Amino acid sequence: MAGELTFAQGVLLTADTLQLGATIRAGYISLSVVQPLVMSQPEGAAQGENRPILLQAGALRIEHAGGVGNLATPLITQVDHLEVITRGSDSNAAGVYLLELDGLTVGNVQIPGLSENRSGIETRGGDVFLMNLAGVLVIAADSPAATGIEAWGGDIVLTTDRLSLLAPVRSWYGGMTGGSDAQRGTLVLQPLNPYQSIGVGRGASGAFYLTNAMLEFIIDGFEDSVPGGYDGITLGRADGRHIIEIGSYAYRDSVTFRAPRLGGGIFVVGTLSTIAEAQLRLIGPTQ
Known part of the structure; x- marks a missing residue:
């Protein structure tokens, strides 16, 4: 997908493979992909020489099976509310790597026409690396029983100068098929x-x-x-x-x-x- 796209309301995309080569702006964005979700950045974007390619929306929901971004090239976002869910019920090492520009709330995202009951960021054993460059990173949930981030044995690194935890952040299998509760992940909280x-x-x-x-x-x-x-x-x-x-x-x-x-x-x-x-x-x- 190339060339910047702007939608007055929202966009829902479902694909086996989705390679983002253009910024998408919308009121809300829902992406459902099987293969790793990657975003190629223009040369010099990391040094500020070119504008980065990003997802820009009031609400962003991603459902994936193969991972979101990677450690070297995280998915860049400018969103108010975020939900990222890994498909399936068995162990899956696919991770989530995100770079947010100016603050967001991780929690339950409601997409018109989409019915689902999961929220926050959830992997099935993959790592979660979330960096926020400005504003406040808020981890929230809409019910006492829900977690804000659950990595099921993967490691979690949250990097932000301002953090608000309003829901559990954890990484343990809890009896999930293919894993052991002895294999918990680690957490780093850092500015x-x-x-x-x-x-x-x-x-x-x-x-x-x-x-x-x-x-x-x-x-x-x-x-x-x-x-x-x-x-x-x-x-x-x-x-x-x-x-x-x-x-x-x-x-x-x-x-x-x-x-x-x-x-x-x-x-x-x-x-x-x-x-x-x-x-x-x-x-x-x-x-």
């Missing part, structure tokens, strides 16, 4: 900026801030490598120079806090406690 301050828990402060209620949406959702070991939850960048404040919270799972580069620091500003075998790992500046 775009390695200098961004991070606050976690009651009484802490930071531009990238997780409340106690937000922590409840990620605790118990990821792997433990060994009994009593560090959980698969990491806060902060691998190249982080963050000032991290850790406030009051009782951790039921082990969590890693990292600010490993010179200029970073980790400060406990509240009452810190752990439950059962949970452990906290603090990685401060080493270089």
Whole structure:
């Protein structure tokens, strides 16, 4: 598909293979594909020399079997609401790789004429990499029983300077055919900026801030490598120079806090406690 397309209302596309070589703008977009959904970018787009090709809509729903984007070339979006569902009921390593330009809400997307009961981002064991360049990344659900992101054993990386968790984010098989609950995935929550301050828990402060209620949406959702070991939850960048404040919270799972580069620091500003075998790992500046 080439040449920019604009629709006053919405567009629904169903195909075995869909290669996007043009920007699509609409009130809502629904894509259903079997093969990997890829978007070829013009030369120099990553450096700002050419306009990127993107999906631009109030609401975007993608149902796929072969994956969405890839780590080197994520699907670029500028949408308000997003839902991405992997087809089938068995294990599937197809991942979801998205780059959002200015903030979105992951949750339930209603498309006129389309009846379905799944929501958020769901893979069947594939990884989820979601980067948001501006605004707030909101993870939501329309019912207490629904998850915002479920990777069924895949790894999840959320990169954004502002994050709001209003629904569970997790990665465990839960008895799914072809998988084992022992094979849970990992979670990384990190800001775009390695200098961004991070606050976690009651009484802490930071531009990238997780409340106690937000922590409840990620605790118990990821792997433990060994009994009593560090959980698969990491806060902060691998190249982080963050000032991290850790406030009051009782951790039921082990969590890693990292600010490993010179200029970073980790400060406990509240009452810190752990439950059962949970452990906290603090990685401060080493270089």
